[in-house]
Amino acid sequence: MQVRFLGAAREVTGSCHEVTVEGRRLLLDCGMWQGARDEAREKNRAFALRGKNIHAILLSHAHIDHSGNLPQLVDSGFRGTVWCTPATRDLARVLLLDSASIAARDVAYLKKRERRAVEPLFTESDVERILAAMKVVPYGTWFEPAPHVRARFEDAGHIIGSASVHMEIDEPGRERKRLTFTGDFGRRGLPLLRDPAPLPPAEIVLTESTYGGRCHDDGVDPCGAMKTALAEAVRSAEQSGGKLIIPAFSVGRTQTLLYFLNELADEGRIPRLHVFVDSPLSTEATVIMRRHADILDAETHAKLARAADPLLNDRVHLVESVEQSKRINDMPGTAIIIAPSGMCEFGRVVHHLKHHLHDPRAVVAFVGYQGVHTLGRRILEGVTPVRLLGTSIDVRARVVKMNGFSAHADRRELLEALDPLKGVAEHVCVVHGEPDQADALVAGLREAGFRSPVAPEPNDVIEL
Numbered sequence: 001m002q003v004r005f006l007g008a009a010r011e012v013t014g015s016c017h018e019v020t021v022e023g024r025r026l027l028l029d030c031g032m033w034q035g036a037r038d039e040a041r042e043k044n045r046a047f048a049l050r051g052k053n054i055h056a057i058l059l060s061h062a063h064i065d066h067s068g069n070l071p072q073l074v075d076s077g078f079r080g081t082v083w084c085t086p087a088t089r090d091l092a093r094v095l096l097l098d099s100a101s102i103a104a105r106d107v108a109y110l111k112k113r114e115r116r117a118v119e120p121l122f123t124e125s126d127v128e129r130i131l132a133a134m135k136v137v138p139y140g141t142w143f144e145p146a147p148h149v150r151a152r153f154e155d156a157g158h159i160i161g162s163a164s165v166h167m168e169i170d171e172p173g174r175e176r177k178r179l180t181f182t183g184d185f186g187r188r189g190l191p192l193l194r195d196p197a198p199l200p201p202a203e204i205v206l207t208e209s210t211y212g213g214r215c216h217d218d219g220v221d222p223c224g225a226m227k228t229a230l231a232e233a234v235r236s237a238e239q240s241g242g243k244l245i246i247p248a249f250s251v252g253r254t255q256t257l258l259y260f261l262n263e264l265a266d267e268g269r270i271p272r273l274h275v276f277v278d279s280p281l282s283t284e285a286t287v288i289m290r291r292h293a294d295i296l297d298a299e300t301h302a303k304l305a306r307a308a309d310p311l312l313n314d315r316v317h318l319v320e321s322v323e324q325s326k327r328i329n330d331m332p333g334t335a336i337i338i339a340p341s342g343m344c345e346f347g348r349v350v351h352h353l354k355h356h357l358h359d360p361r362a363v364v365a366f367v368g369y370q371g372v373h374t375l376g377r378r379i380l381e382g383v384t385p386v387r388l389l390g391t392s393i394d395v396r397a398r399v400v401k402m403n404g405f406s407a408h409a410d411r412r413e414l415l416e417a418l419d420p421l422k423g424v425a426e427h428v429c430v431v432h433g434e435p436d437q438a439d440a441l442v443a444g445l446r447e448a449g450f451r452s453p454v455a456p457e458p459n460d461v462i463e464l
């Protein structure tokens with residue numbers, strides 16, 4: 001067998017690793033490369049040509065940087081099966097359809113404003129075709145994605161439906177090899193989700209390293225630290241009378257934010273402000289979370305049993321249309337706007353930033369990772385002015401970063417989760433991290449006693 005690192009090798013987006021067993025190619029994830037618009041389009045286009053002869057895909061979770069290049073594969077000849085958990089299929093459906101509509105709007109914008117004719121990476125019908133190729137398996141259930149290979153998903157505690165992937169490979173005449181792919185690995189103690197399941201022993205380990213060199217500075221109480229940071233941002237915007245804009249993933253982090261905002265208001269730590277969730281996805285994500293309540297944590301089960309909705313109430317407004325979205329900016333006074341992030345490169349958050357970045361009363365609170373060369377990263381690093389929708393804007397809003405909101409395990413949590421694999425793992429490959437983070441985790445693993453961990457370059461191959 002061989003493992004090739006096609007994406008998310010010494011970077012964080014475009015997660016895709018190829019496992020070849022007896023000539024059959026399996027992919028772990030098929031994620032979209034995300035970053036500056038034109039570069040992203042070219043990289044993802046180039047990837048789409050690889051669809052032919054892929055036997056099956058094992059999808060760790062629905063985030064676009066893990067699933068976003070799936071629809072393009074159908075066109076390039078993929079006829080295999082995409083394996084995932086039931087919640088991942090439901091979420092992938094809404095995220096991929098949303099991605100298709102963003103692509104369509106983007107193409108229309110380029111045509112109108114810059115007179116450039118470009119094709120969208122994929123359309124809604126491509127999404128429907130890849131959804132038809134999906135087969136779902138619950139956590140803990142073995143399935144056979146190819147001859148000589150069996151696999152199962154375990155809860156990774158990152159977003160609903162997220163999984164670490166465990167494979168057993170029995171090539172004829174060879175010793176059995178086990179492969180563990182962490183996927184995006186979550187944190188213990190986060191609201192709504194269950195804690196990540198322990199990683200079973202494996203000879204080959206692919207681990208994410210988004211925070212391979214950093215620890216979330218929230219000690220033993222991540223929820224407490226996150227709520228305190230959020231309460232400070234809310235009070236800061238309220239005191240100055242401006243808007244609080246939080247660019248956040250629609251699925252996962254938006255629900256965490258709503259959960260904490262409701263708790264903080266109930267505890268009297270913040271005023272009861274209007275919260276606009278500016279994403280049609282969010283309604284669907286909430287429905288999906290309800291549908292899959294069986295895989296949520298015990299505290300959420302208890303709240304739902306008391307008919308206490310942990311997410312929605314009469315102050316939380318789910319914004320559907322673009323017109324409604326634009327009207328939020330004309331409303332006076334303080335309000336909280338949670339809009340899909342896209343690292344501030346696209347989507348509705350761009351319009352809110354255009355309206356409020358120059359306003360010293362406004363607060364922009366980042367809760368997620370912002371990739372290099374993205375507008376989100378430039379704002380976070382204090383660059384001013386910034387270019388946005390063809391205009392230059394002086395950044396006068398207060399910019400804050402709330403680290404603990406990461407749905408990714410930090411360095412300490414990753415090392416702890418991997419520790420039981422120490423004596424067994426022959427190959428530990430550190431992926432899904434920028435070079436400094438990946439290298440730092442490699443060093444940490446070596447120090448902990450792992451045999452020659454590596455952070456592979458794109459297209460590196462391991463033969464076993």
Ligand SMILES: [Zn+2]
Nearest residue numbers: 061063158184
């Ligand atoms: Zn993810």
